[in-house]
Amino acid sequence: xxxxxxxxxxxxxxxxxxxxxxxxxxxxxxxxxxxxxxxxxxxxxxxxxxxxxxxxxxxxxxxxxxxxxxxxxxxxxxxxxxxxxxxxxxxxxxxxxxxxxxxxxxxxxxxxxxxxxxxxxxxxxxxxxxxxxxxxxxxxxxxxxxxxxxxxxxxxxxxxxxxxxxxxxxxxxxxxxxxxxxxxxxxxxxxxxxxxxxxxxxxxxxxxxxxxxxxxxxxxxxxxxxxxxxxxxxxxxxxxxxxxxxxxxxxxxxxxxxxxxxxxxxxxxxxxxxxxxxxxxxxxxxxxxxxxxx
Amino acid sequence: xxxxxxxxxxxxxxxxxxxxxxxxxxxxxxxxxxxxxxxxxxxxxxxxxxxxxxxxxxxxxxxxxxxxxxxxxxxxxxxxxxxxxxxxxxxxxxxxxxxxxxxxxxxxxxxxxxxxxxxxxxxxxxxxxxxxxxxxxxxxxxxxxxxxxxxxxxxxxxxxxxxxxxxxxxxxxxxxxxxxxxxxxxxxxxxxxxxxxxxxxxxxxxxxxxxxxxxxxxxxxxx
Numbered sequence: 001x002x003x004x005x006x007x008x009x010x011x012x013x014x015x016x017x018x019x020x021x022x023x024x025x026x027x028x029x030x031x032x033x034x035x036x037x038x039x040x041x042x043x044x045x046x047x048x049x050x051x052x053x054x055x056x057x058x059x060x061x062x063x064x065x066x067x068x069x070x071x072x073x074x075x076x077x078x079x080x081x082x083x084x085x086x087x088x089x090x091x092x093x094x095x096x097x098x099x100x101x102x103x104x105x106x107x108x109x110x111x112x113x114x115x116x117x118x119x120x121x122x123x124x125x126x127x128x129x130x131x132x133x134x135x136x137x138x139x140x141x142x143x144x145x146x147x148x149x150x151x152x153x154x155x156x157x158x159x160x161x162x163x164x165x166x167x168x169x170x171x172x173x174x175x176x177x178x179x180x181x182x183x184x185x186x187x188x189x190x191x192x193x194x195x196x197x198x199x200x201x202x203x204x205x206x207x208x209x210x211x212x213x214x215x216x217x218x219x220x221x222x223x224x225x226x227x228x229x230x231x232x233x234x235x236x237x238x239x240x241x242x243x244x245x246x247x248x249x250x251x252x253x254x255x256x257x258x259x260x261x262x263x264x265x266x267x268x269x270x271x272x273x274x275x276x277x278x279x280x281x282x283x284x285x286x287x288x289x290x291x292x293x294x
Numbered sequence: 295x296x297x298x299x300x301x302x303x304x305x306x307x308x309x310x311x312x313x314x315x316x317x318x319x320x321x322x323x324x325x326x327x328x329x330x331x332x333x334x335x336x337x338x339x340x341x342x343x344x345x346x347x348x349x350x351x352x353x354x355x356x357x358x359x360x361x362x363x364x365x366x367x368x369x370x371x372x373x374x375x376x377x378x379x380x381x382x383x384x385x386x387x388x389x390x391x392x393x394x395x396x397x398x399x400x401x402x403x404x405x406x407x408x409x410x411x412x413x414x415x416x417x418x419x420x421x422x423x424x425x426x427x428x429x430x431x432x433x434x435x436x437x438x439x440x441x442x443x444x445x446x447x448x449x450x451x452x453x454x455x456x457x458x459x460x461x462x463x464x465x466x467x468x469x470x471x472x473x474x475x476x477x478x479x480x481x482x483x484x485x486x487x488x489x490x491x492x493x494x495x496x497x498x499x500x501x502x503x504x505x506x507x508x509x510x511x512x513x514x515x516x517x
Contacts, residue, residue: 001402001405004405204386208400208451209372209378209404212368
């Protein structure tokens with residue numbers, strides 16, 4: 001029976017001819033657009049997550065506290081709302097870091113009469129404080145510490161990046177939805193043609209007492225087949241584009257966003273893409289059947 | 295097998311009511327071969343459509359193969375039709391399938407195991423004398439052969455009841471005789487047959503029980 005139903009669905013696909021091909025092309029375009037935006041968005045999301053983890057707020061201290069008082073200061077800052085972790089950087093350590101940064105020019109530092117760098121606290125914000133508003137509130141709280149001279153750092157640019165990532169996701173969903181609706185309508189048209197072409201079969205099937213499932217399933221299956229073929233083509237397009245573009249873009253992305261590698265879909269993502277195509281096609285087939293079945 | 299009790303059928307054409315059957319009652323026993331005759335428009339096709347539940351009566355009750363047809367749900371109608379073979383004046387063969395595929399289509403639709411299909415299809419084609427034309431397409435058949443192929447399709451499931459609506463209407467005398475002979479063969483195997491025809495001479499030569507319809511009434515039940 002399964003072989004019969006699939007055979008009938010394939011026969012219906014051939015009957016739909018060029019309209020079925022148009023439907024497959026539209027499904028390919030909509031899923032390729034959706035998948036492309038999804039890929040860009042998911043890579044940006046990785047960059048945002050990585051940079052959120054790296055966000056630090058630095059509290060420059062008026063003077064370096066005595067070693068005996070450091071632990072108490074750290075404890076006081078650690079219990080401040082919005083603080084996940086805090087480390088103390090003394091004047092000597094700050095100077096050593098500066099030398100490391102300067103590299104071969106580090107001798108310049110040795111010529112300074114005194115160490116001009118202040119002691120500081122490097123604060124890692126908690127997740128709730130890693131937003132523009134949360135970070136501003138945390139900066140205000142840290143600036144209120146009697147030991148604080150100046151507080152530096154914000155998460156604004158990370159949020160900008162996050163904003164672009166969300167925008168891209170929205171655009172991708174919008175473009176994908178428009179193309180997806182066009183694809184559904186085309187599958188519906190193809191299925192309507194099929195319905196007309198197979199009206200004699202349907203009549204015979206009803207006459208001999210075929211179950212409704214047997215009568216309807218081939219229509220749904222041919223829609224799903226169109227969707228699946230479209231999804232496979234979209235996936236192939238994305239794989240090809242990724243393999244061509246990713247190696248060329250990765251150096252730039254590494255430099256600007258700190259991502260050493262652009263990732264493709266996970267196996268779950270691939271299955272989701274194929275399932276979406278199948279669903280789109282099936283929906284088109286179902287809509288035609290629901291509206292015009294004899 | 296079939297019990298029709300005070301059945302009326304009225305079609306509405308806009309505001310106009312057109313009666314097709316009026317207070318029709320009869321019984322047909324298992325294994326009977328009954329001819330339903332009458333002029334065109336007498337109500338024969340309407341009556342057959344009611345028997346395979348393609349339509350509902352406006353009044354009255356119909357029982358076929360133990361089913362009261364009026365309250366049947368869609369799935370129950372499908373179950374009923376699996377026990378009824380139907381043949382029309384127009385053979386209604388699928389043009390892109392061979393005779394074999396047309397007959398096998400019914401079995402495949404009903405989920406018959408593949409190994410049984412070939413045997414049953416050739417059995418049916420043998421009964422109607424069409425085994426040699428199994429691979430022909432409908433366009434390659436004569437009208438008589440097409441009608442025999444339709445008959446093979448109707449009996450391939452070995453239904454206990456066969457309804458034939460003017461199966462010889464488009465055929466010349468010799469082709470009509472072939473169909474009638476095939477129907478007699480099928481009937482002799484125990485299948486109940488209701489044959490609707492407007493050809494009074496054909497009805498007379500059959501010498502079977504004949505129900506004559508006129509103006510929607512059964513005016514004669516003889517034989």
